[in-house]
Amino acid sequence: MTKLKFSFVILCVLCAFVVQTSSAQNNTVPKPLFDDPVYHGAADPVIIYNKAKKKWWMLYTNRRASIEDSTVQWVHGTRIGIAESNDGVQWKYVDTANVNYRPDAGYTHWAPDVIEHKGTYHMYLTYVPGTFKDWNHPRVIVHLTSKNLKDWNYQSTLKLVNEKVIDASVYKINDTTFRMWYNNEKDGKSIYYADSKDLYNWVDKGKAIAARGEGPKTFYWQGKYFMIVDAWKGMEVYSSDDLLKWTKQPNRILENPGKRKDDQAIGGHCDVIINNGKAYVYYFTHPGRSKANPAPRGSFDDKRSVIQLAELKYVNGEVVCDRNEPVIIQLKK
Template structure:
């Protein structure tokens, strides 16, 4: 049964999870967008004003426990007001942790025209973060960073450009601090429908790129992390648990031996396939985090959704 493995105990709006092991410990940390389903205000106020939540597991992902929210991530120019933090990407590299955060000043009530930037932070311990600063990419409305070192020796960042048809772009770096724009990766065309939340991982001899198409995850594979071939969609079919019948949204994959542990979120009480607008009430806005498993069979990424809660998927 694919029951939720975690719900935020304060706001009940955990979304966009990313999972990383704390070096030298048996702790796995989940960072997530902490949406505010019960927030007052018009239109999409509730999806803004979100801090970054943290949950920790000490049993390889079998159970998760709320730790609080991350402080110190605001732009100093926006001090004294609530701001919006989305979709953190957290990795360990070059002797420290790095976070790339989708950042929006204030608490907007709508989407159009609102600037969004990807901002870099570093930390020695996953708890105390130092702001490096925003990246200059190809537009003023970019979100959802994913970072991985690639076969060509470069660090590569994939991200969503909201002003370019909700498409995925890339930038490259030799040191994780200075980034050079590389170009369009997935176009937002009929062959690569509009999407968000790119996530890249290596499994079964391939680089895999998954993106949230708001109907499941579009899947692409590559030998070099540059040229991508579309496979299809995973996570569009409902799970067996009543709380996991909606499509898989914005996912992270942690490779553990010969499989990948998939962390994704859903709106358990919102029938989004038949919706003409956003969630109509607080219940529909609430979200839950689930886990699943991916393996590679005959060079195809295979997703197993119906994994019971309590299974330690992060154990190789």
């Protein structure tokens, strides 16, 4: 090979490396991943592919962090926010979901979970009948359907263990069996579950996990089922072979503070996406609630929340998560 040809080959290799490096950098997830531009209170995300738009959509609890309030009114009176992304890296605000279930003045919508089945999107939404200053009010889970992920039609209010339930999470076992986990606030905030054959009619089955926690998220990965539960001190991780008997792993994830922007506080109520064999956890943080430098209680910085993203790894039989590690992602439909 002549020196000229050899130099040309080296140049081509270097160009390819630069292109790949640039592409990887372009797909590196920012910190924070998303900050709601209206109220700056994004939380409880769920990620789903919008087939019509050919984009990924994030639906989230849109808590009103920017309003003046010293009670808990700011987490009430909320609408479900929507953001979208082509690849899971850059997200932009779209609107709020048009949920046509509003029987009470000052209605509150919390913690959506969305599943697509046979061309219809199904949302299971926590509904609170008003905007309240305390926690002493009913909370139920309602079923809504949509063809476009933006406009939602009410189907029913689920008959579960009581009317103090929140945070539904639905998993499709097969075409005729679906399982929902949710938080029963009257039973020490433990996790209960219900089964359905069609996503419309649900049969409550009782307690699934006898431990405090909320925002359960179930997924299949590494040959077994996992459930991540928000324990308010990081996330508990459970595993199962049959979706009935759950074993808690010794260590929590997203408990220790991160070092990158707005990620110094514990991670909360998450969604997990399995894509290209990798597992990604979408969670929220209150940046102003870091132990090292907490914001004044009730201030905007104390209430503000953002969405973050990290990759899960499976190491020595445990799910682990390094929130400081850069995440390179390009979600495929």
